[in-house]
Amino acid sequence: MPELKIEVIPEGTVIDHIPAGKWLKVIEILGLTKPNGGTLLIASNVPSKKLGRKDIVKVEGRYLSEEEVNKITLIAPSATVNIVKDYKITEKFRVGIPEEIFDILRCPNPNCISNREYVKSRFHVVSKEPLKLRCHYCERTIEGDEIPGNL
Amino acid sequence: MDWTGRDVVSIREFSKDDIEFVLKVAERLEGELSKKGSLDYARGKILATLFFEPSTRTRLSFESAMHRLGGSVIGFSSAASTSVKKGESLADTIKTVEQYSDIIVIRHPSEGAARLAAEVAEIPVINAGDGSNQHPTQTLLDLYTIKRAFGSIDGLTIGLLGDLKYGRTVHSLAEALAFYDVELHLISPELLRMPKHIVEELREKGVKVHETTDLEGTIPELNVLYVTRIQRERFPDEEEYLKVKGSYQVNQTILKNAKDGLKIMHPLPRVDEIHPEVDKSEHALYFRQVFSGVPVRMALLGLTLGVL
Numbered sequence: 001m002p003e004l005k006i007e008v009i010p011e012g013t014v015i016d017h018i019p020a021g022k023w024l025k026v027i028e029i030l031g032l033t034k035p036n037g038g039t040l041l042i043a044s045n046v047p048s049k050k051l052g053r054k055d056i057v058k059v060e061g062r063y064l065s066e067e068e069v070n071k072i073t074l075i076a077p078s079a080t081v082n083i084v085k086d087y088k089i090t091e092k093f094r095v096g097i098p099e100e101i102f103d104i105l106r107c108p109n110p111n112c113i114s115n116r117e118y119v120k121s122r123f124h125v126v127s128k129e130p131l132k133l134r135c136h137y138c139e140r141t142i143e144g145d146e147i148p149g150n151l
Numbered sequence: 152m153d154w155t156g157r158d159v160v161s162i163r164e165f166s167k168d169d170i171e172f173v174l175k176v177a178e179r180l181e182g183e184l185s186k187k188g189s190l191d192y193a194r195g196k197i198l199a200t201l202f203f204e205p206s207t208r209t210r211l212s213f214e215s216a217m218h219r220l221g222g223s224v225i226g227f228s229s230a231a232s233t234s235v236k237k238g239e240s241l242a243d244t245i246k247t248v249e250q251y252s253d254i255i256v257i258r259h260p261s262e263g264a265a266r267l268a269a270e271v272a273e274i275p276v277i278n279a280g281d282g283s284n285q286h287p288t289q290t291l292l293d294l295y296t297i298k299r300a301f302g303s304i305d306g307l308t309i310g311l312l313g314d315l316k317y318g319r320t321v322h323s324l325a326e327a328l329a330f331y332d333v334e335l336h337l338i339s340p341e342l343l344r345m346p347k348h349i350v351e352e353l354r355e356k357g358v359k360v361h362e363t364t365d366l367e368g369t370i371p372e373l374n375v376l377y378v379t380r381i382q383r384e385r386f387p388d389e390e391e392y393l394k395v396k397g398s399y400q401v402n403q404t405i406l407k408n409a410k411d412g413l414k415i416m417h418p419l420p421r422v423d424e425i426h427p428e429v430d431k432s433e434h435a436l437y438f439r440q441v442f443s444g445v446p447v448r449m450a451l452l453g454l455t456l457g458v459l
Contacts, residue, residue: 111260111261111262111282113262113264116261117242117267137262137263138262138281138282139263
């Protein structure tokens, strides 16, 4: 058991098992980089049995919903989420894949209208395992390395 | 089925019942038109045709369809003469045009443009081609042509020939044919084979699919041969284009072993993939196919306007 290097939070959300190096992307996607997003505690490159190395993000004073956290599934499919109330974990869940993904991923097709006009990107999940998405606009499907490459 | 206000953006959104319904209404309108000469279902309605890319058949047949329904048409056939040239966004163009019209038909070089237009507009939007993505009204008129020629689509053996890799027409047509009990022969040069995911999807839906490079050997099997042009503009690489250019030509010699009832289709324009000598033969169905564009588009305009 590695020594605990960041303090326990009394209230809030702990996102654990984030692939090492992805914490910045996670807080960006969750909108936690804004000043009013709550105090953040970040541990990066922490030894992990499951992942080798992992990142942990603790958000003090804010409870993130399952729906909000699902947004990070594309970059941190292994993440687990703990809701902490009065120093106790009251709820625990793994991130899941939503039916649709909004405004996170850029369409890799340069000729897609979503890359040419002021449009929020939108993808439909065609298959969860392996993950395959279809652009709502140009209808191209993307999978594999193309997905993290366009975040 | 009430289609009032519905957008026609992608053939993916059509069920078999939807397709059959459109074909039935098109057939009814074709009959009424040949009896009366002109109809007045869409009197007082205005169609806006926004063609950001060149087209002969699609634009003229939509306009003809609207006139035949008794409506009128405004629009443009190139973006060069519009405010798009000044940098106006597609969304703003659509919001403007919908103030002047009751329905919009759009062709645009970017994939997804029709979907965006449909989301922005309150009035119905029909996709007349968005880049290399969808051209749903072409698929419907192709199905209509086959149905009118054979009475039924079920039971036919159909060959798709040419550029099966980049051709949006053959992708949509193959997906729509999967609703029917058909056998498909996919004939193309190795470099231009139908994308694997489409072939898999067809097989999953129970279509018997054969992939081949041999046109001559396949012709005797077919009831329909759907020929497509190898489109230079879709190739990322000129060298790749030159390798496959002129791979196939349908001519009287190659048709010697064809079934008597074989019908040849082509979305047009053609270059050299069908020899003009075939035009006079019993096999040629491609100009009839052009004609089908009008009743099918009349049906779609009338249904989405809610005037039929």
